Amino acid sequence: MSVTFLHTADWQLGKPFARVSDVAKRSRLQNERFECLKRVAAAAAEQRVAFVLVAGDLFDSPSPVNATVAKACEAIGAMQVPVLVIPGNHDHGGPGSLWEQPFFIRQREQLAPNLRLLLTPEPVVLDQAVVFPAPLMRRKSLADPSAWIRSAFDAPSFPPGLPRIVLAHGSIQGFGAAQDDEDEDANSSNIIDLSRLPDAQIDYIALGDWHGTKQVGSKAWYCGTPEIDRFPKGGNNDPGNILVVQAGRGLVPQVEKMATGQFRWNEFSYQFSEDGSLAAFCAKLDENIGAWGQDSLLRLALEGSLAIEASSRLQEHLEGLEARLLRLKLEDRVSIAATEAEIQQLAARPDDPLVAAVASQLLVAMAGEDATGIARIALRELHAACAAAH
Numbered sequence: 001m002s003v004t005f006l007h008t009a010d011w012q013l014g015k016p017f018a019r020v021s022d023v024a025k026r027s028r029l030q031n032e033r034f035e036c037l038k039r040v041a042a043a044a045a046e047q048r049v050a051f052v053l054v055a056g057d058l059f060d061s062p063s064p065v066n067a068t069v070a071k072a073c074e075a076i077g078a079m080q081v082p083v084l085v086i087p088g089n090h091d092h093g094g095p096g097s098l099w100e101q102p103f104f105i106r107q108r109e110q111l112a113p114n115l116r117l118l119l120t121p122e123p124v125v126l127d128q129a130v131v132f133p134a135p136l137m138r139r140k141s142l143a144d145p146s147a148w149i150r151s152a153f154d155a156p157s158f159p160p161g162l163p164r165i166v167l168a169h170g171s172i173q174g175f176g177a178a179q180d181d182e183d184e185d186a187n188s189s190n191i192i193d194l195s196r197l198p199d200a201q202i203d204y205i206a207l208g209d210w211h212g213t214k215q216v217g218s219k220a221w222y223c224g225t226p227e228i229d230r231f232p233k234g235g236n237n238d239p240g241n242i243l244v245v246q247a248g249r250g251l252v253p254q255v256e257k258m259a260t261g262q263f264r265w266n267e268f269s270y271q272f273s274e275d276g277s278l279a280a281f282c283a284k285l286d287e288n289i290g291a292w293g294q295d296s297l298l299r300l301a302l303e304g305s306l307a308i309e310a311s312s313r314l315q316e317h318l319e320g321l322e323a324r325l326l327r328l329k330l331e332d333r334v335s336i337a338a339t340e341a342e343i344q345q346l347a348a349r350p351d352d353p354l355v356a357a358v359a360s361q362l363l364v365a366m367a368g369e370d371a372t373g374i375a376r377i378a379l380r381e382l383h384a385a386c387a388a389a390h
Contacts, residue, residue, distance in 0.1 A: 001161050002248035003128040006044055007255075009055035009169065009208025010225040011037070012090060014068040016060070017229075025326045029229075032262055036227035037075040039260045040242055044079050047244050050128045051081050055208030055223065056088025056136065056169025062098055064091075069104050073111035084116045084124070086135040088169040088208055089190055093119050094137045118167070121148045123158065129247070130158050132202075134168035140189035145170055146197060153201045163203040163247040168192050170209050172216055194220055204247040212237035213257055221245075226260040231267065231299045231329065239265075263326065264296045272304030272334055282317055289324065297327040305337040 013033055020026040044052055058072065076083050087093040098104055099117055108115050118124060118133035132152060134145040146168045158164070170190035194205065194217050205220035212232060213224040221243060228240045240261020246254040268288065270281050289296065298321070306314060311334065322328040365375035 001128070001163075002246055002251065003050050003163055004047060004244065004246045005049045005129070005165075006040065006047070006052040007055065007204075007206045007221065007223045007243040007245050008040060008052065008226055009206075009223050010057045010088070010211055011054070011072075011227075012057050012060035012225065012229060013072050014060045014064040015229060019329075020327045029263070029326065033227050033229070034071050034075055036260055036262065038078070040226055041075070041079045043242060043244070043258055043260070044081055049081060049244070051126065052079055052083045053131070053165070053167055053206045054083060054085040055167055055206045056086050057090045057208060058085055058088075059091040059098065062091050062139075064098065066103055069098075070107050070111065073104075073107040073115065076112040076115050079114065082114050082116055082126070083112070084118055084131060084133075084167065086118050086133045086167055086169060087137070089136055089139050092136045092139050121145075123152060123156065125159065125162075129163045129165055132164065132166045134166065134170075134192070136169055136190060142189055144191060144193050144196075146192050149202075150196055150198065153198055161249050163249050163251075164201060165247060166197065166202055166205040168205065168207055170207075172207070172220075203249060203251065204245060204253045206245075212239045213241045213243070214238065215255070219253055221255055228261045228263055228265050231265050231297070262295055264292050265299075266292055266296055267299045267301075269301040270303075272302070272306050275307050275310040277304075278306065278310050278314055281314075285321070289321070294324065294326075296325055297329070298325050299329040299331070301331040301333075303333045305335045307339045308336055311336050 011033060015030065015033065017026045017029045020029060040052070059068065064072075087097070087099065091098060093099055099119060108117075116124075118131070119135050119137075121134060124131040124133065132146075132149045134149065136145055146166060149166060170192040172192050172194055190209070192207070197205070199219070202219060205217065207216070207220060207222045210222045211225040211228075211230060212222065214222045214236070216222060223243045224239045224241050226240065226242050230239075232239060238257075240259055241257045242260050244256040244258055266288070268285060270285075272278065272281065289298075292298075300318075300321075302314075314334065318328070318330065318332075322330075
């Protein structure tokens with residue numbers, strides 16, 4: 001027999017998005033993670049799945065606040081099919097963990113009776129499949145969490161015809177979340193060795209940890225996070241999806257990707273070659289931002305050089321951009337190449353010797369600093385102030 005189910009992971013509910021300074025924008029990012037679960041529930045109903053697998057990191061923290069726990073249980077309860085969950089590195093199990101707390105237990109019983117938490121490395125026999133969970137009981141484990149599955153088929157017999165599904169959270173040979181997250185530290189823990197799993201005995205491997213969607217074996221997939229939550233590193237990252245999987249005993253699994261993400265985390269780079277290129281940059285960026293809309297975050301890398309006045313106009317444009325977007329992550333390496341006229345305007349001021357002296361000192365200091373230096377900013381502000389005064 002075959003079974004259709006949803007494979008999802010890395011919901012990371014309660015993520016603080018601390019790098020977003022605006023409170024209202026930060027709240028939008030946090031709330032959208034719950035709104036996304038409504039789309040997951042709709043997909044489960046539309047595809048008539050037998051169950052939902054969550055491959056770790058349902059929560060962003062091992063100690064989420066009560067409101068986050070309650071909203072999570074409510075969202076899971078609305079899915080109306082069994083939801084099988086393992087702990088990941090962010091919400092790991094173990095003594096005293098979230099999963100043992102009285103509040104979570106009560107909310108689960110009241111709001112999400114369909115939530116089945118898999119905390120033990122042992123086979124779980126369902127009516128439609130056998131699931132082999134590899135829960136993480138600590139944030140970092142040097143042992144392969146899926147190692148027990150290597151011998152799981154030595155003695156026990158399982159109902160014939162039922163597909164066999166591995167549910168795990170971790171990195172494969174160093175490929176995992178630390179590669180595409182500005183908030184993650186690279187590490188060599190929670191490594192899953194797919195090559196040592198009994199391939200002939202397994203029909204699908206549902207992985208979590210990496211936030212992009214990627215097939216990593218003939219039967220193994222990372223589903224990615226259903227709502228994008230970071231600027232990805234590398235062009236092969238494909239976040240914001242869930243997977244609809246049809247698996248059968250001894251058959252190649254059929255996997256369909258479904259987009260569920262709302263926000264867009266974009267990247268844009270530009271090199272200024274002359275002052276005239278500022279207009280081209282603004283036009284090109286505005287063209288893209290218009291398509292991206294208000295639900296966008298942008299990592300912007302700028303290089304090259306501009307005159308003082310053009311640099312000031314660039315800063316004004318960036319100020320407006322930061323107000324429009326949910327987040328602007330700026331890498332500004334644009335240096336100031338003051339024109340002769342600008343230098344004369346600042347340094348040759350017989351009626352204002354203080355401004356002339358300050359400008360001369362800033363020009364000397366700027367020559368010895370990188371593009372992000374204080375002297376560059378100070379010179380630009382001095383030029384703007386002098387222009388405003390006249």
